[in-house]
Amino acid sequence: MGGGDRRADRGRALATLPGVPGRSAGRLPGALPGAAGQAGAAVPLPVARRRRAHRHRRAGERRPRPRPSPAARGRGRAVRSGEGVHADRGGAERAQRGVAPGVRRRRIRTGGRGHDAAQDGRVDGVSALSGGPAPVVTPVFDLVGIGFGPSNLALAIALAEEGSPALSTVFLEKQEAFGWHRGMLIEGTTMQVSFLKDLVTMRNPASPYSFVSYLHAKGRLADFINQKSMYPTRVEFHDYLEWVAARFERQVRYGTEVVTIRPVEADGEIRELDIVVQSGDLTTYRARNVVLAAGLRPVLPAGVVAGERVWHSQELMCRLRDLPEQRPHRFVVVGAGQSAAEVVEHLHSRFPAAQVCAVFSRYGFSPADDSPFANGVFDPAAVDRFYDAPHDVKRMIMDYHANTNYSVVDLGLLHDLYGRAYREKVTGVERLRVMNLSRAVGLETRSDGVNVHVESLATGEVEALRADVVVYATGYRPVDPLDLLGAAGQLCLRDERGDLLVGRDHRVRTGPETSCGIYLQGATEHTHGLTSTLLSTTAVRAGEIVDSLASAVLEPAR
Numbered sequence: 144m145g146g147g148d149r150r151a152d153r154g155r156a157l158a159t160l161p162g163v164p165g166r167s168a169g170r171l172p173g174a175l176p177g178a179a180g181q182a183g184a185a186v187p188l189p190v191a192r193r194r195r196a197h198r199h200r201r202a203g204e205r206r207p208r209p210r211p212s213p214a215a216r217g218r219g220r221a222v223r224s225g226e227g228v229h230a231d232r233g234g235a236e237r238a239q240r241g242v243a244p245g246v247r248r249r250r251i252r253t254g255g256r257g258h259d260a261a262q263d264g265r266v267d268g269v270s271a272l273s274g275g276p277a278p279v280v281t282p283v284f285d286l287v288g289i290g291f292g293p294s295n296l297a298l299a300i301a302l303a304e305e306g307s308p309a310l311s312t313v314f315l316e317k318q319e320a321f322g323w324h325r326g327m328l329i330e331g332t333t334m335q336v337s338f339l340k341d342l343v344t345m346r347n348p349a350s351p352y353s354f355v356s357y358l359h360a361k362g363r364l365a366d367f368i369n370q371k372s373m374y375p376t377r378v379e380f381h382d383y384l385e386w387v388a389a390r391f392e393r394q395v396r397y398g399t400e401v402v403t404i405r406p407v408e409a410d411g412e413i414r415e416l417d418i419v420v421q422s423g424d425l426t427t428y429r430a431r432n433v434v435l436a437a438g439l440r441p442v443l444p445a446g447v448v449a450g451e452r453v454w455h456s457q458e459l460m461c462r463l464r465d466l467p468e469q470r471p472h473r474f475v476v477v478g479a480g481q482s483a484a485e486v487v488e489h490l491h492s493r494f495p496a497a498q499v500c501a502v503f504s505r506y507g508f509s510p511a512d513d514s515p516f517a518n519g520v521f522d523p524a525a526v527d528r529f530y531d532a533p534h535d536v537k538r539m540i541m542d543y544h545a546n547t548n549y550s551v552v553d554l555g556l557l558h559d560l561y562g563r564a565y566r567e568k569v570t571g572v573e574r575l576r577v578m579n580l581s582r583a584v585g586l587e588t589r590s591d592g593v594n595v596h597v598e599s600l601a602t603g604e605v606e607a608l609r610a611d612v613v614v615y616a617t618g619y620r621p622v623d624p625l626d627l628l629g630a631a632g633q634l635c636l637r638d639e640r641g642d643l644l645v646g647r648d649h650r651v652r653t654g655p656e657t658s659c660g661i662y663l664q665g666a667t668e669h670t671h672g673l674t675s676t677l678l679s680t681t682a683v684r685a686g687e688i689v690d691s692l693a694s695a696v697l698e699p700a701r
């Protein structure tokens with residue numbers, strides 16, 4: 144985990160869909176007034192969109208039907224999640240544009256009306272989750288963002304910067320405060336991506352939310368320049384993220400975990416979604432659009448359970464607080480990527496009496512390809528080329544350039560570790576051991592430590608290593624959007640391989656009866672390529688989603 148270019152390691156009648164609540168009659172305030180950065184605030188959208196809408200405001204004039212844009216292109220057969228029914232071509236095209244029958248595009252309103260079923264703070268009926276009274280329901284938001292890491296933070300900035308009119312917006316984050324890979328904020332480690340690939344610069348170089356603006360505000364701009372480095376430390380970049388997040392704090396609900404998302408059906412159409420959250424009591428946020436940016440989930444090998452002596456690298460720095468540094472600890476680190484190498488280096492340096500054993504199946508740590516030509520795979524233009532490519536070409540690109548991102552190590556760190564091991568051989572005091580061509584095949588947790596069974600892939604012999612702690616630096620996996628979407632996942636279309644169909648604008652394709660938008664930030668590597676979970680195109684992607692929201696907000700035709 145280095146926080147940069149290489150950080151990654153699913154139509155029938157709606158009444159048959161489980162968990163689809165009906166919508167009560169009446170209307171309630173929709174977009175809420177307020178300033179950007181305030182919860183429920185009206186967040187501005189691109190001026191260009193407003194101008195286009197203005198041309199069609201005259202009484203009785205209907206806006207022209209939009210033609211499919213490049214952002215709506217997609218490949219594969221449209222299959223309704225959970226049904227396996229192929230959609231017809233015309234329906235798929237309308238679905239990927241998000242255009243439902245009987246609806247027309249409209250100018251996004253800064254205010255408006257929704258449904259007054261929630262004006263008393265309740266919805267009719269009984270909660271399917273609690274079995275008791277229905278959860279509190281909020282007014283209807285134009286946009287609810289799920290997760291508030293770098294991706295949705297960049298989206299909040301783009302919404303605030305891109306002009307007028309506005310969307311009422313709120314972000315839901317299960318952490319109690321902003322934090323991004325806190326467990327790997329190792330002192331001295333640097334980002335593996337240029338500071339220019341911050342939250343905004345690739346989209347708006349003049350933004351007041353850039354890393355350069357942060358340095359200026361902190362009084363360190365000249366000092367940073369004097370370093371002659373494009374790569375800030377990870378600790379400093381995290382401080383930058385916190386600095387930006389603090390400016391949007393009133394727009395975020397921290398300590399709020401999403402339980403499920405349910406479609407809201409009315410008159411045969413689904414125009415809104417209910418996001419049920421746990422924050423003390425169950426609460427429902429009703430939204431016309433949702434953006435899922437739930438981040439990454441740590442991966443442990445099958446059968447391995449994290450505990451007091453078994454850690455994933457994501458919790459390293461938090462766990463180490465309780466270990467005395469002078470005790471002769473024994474550590475085993477499993478993994479061959481950047482995170483594993485950083486953990487090995489940090490443990491070896493921080494605990495001068497410790498023994499550290501690195502276990503991985505390769506012959507040695509492999510260097511990352513960060514050459515200029517290869518780095519082009521992280522450019523915004525590369526996303527267009529990847530998206531339009533056939534599936535076999537997509538697979539080829541991923542295979543060719545896996546060494547830019549997966550199970551690879553910065554060359555400087557690689558040389559540092561080798562130098563340490565060699566110097567210890569010279570002195571005869573070997574604290575750093577490398578078990579290559581090996582894999583951990585068993586684990587026994589004892590009261591006084593852990594027994595790690597390591598098998599040699601070359602000989603088949605198994606050696607039992609005694610350790611105080613074993614750290615698995617075994618990577619991450621994007622959170623499955625369907626785990627969060629719940630019943631709303633049945634609205635999503637999939638291709639013949641079972642993958643979600645996602646438009647170039649990051650909007651999940653849905654059936655023609657669905658006009659609300661479901662957007663993904665992350666979990667789109669199969670459609671958008673290597674940058675799906677990385678910082679490289681975060682700023683540009685946020686702008687693309689804002690553009691899509693500006694052009695795709697719908698209302699029923701009158």
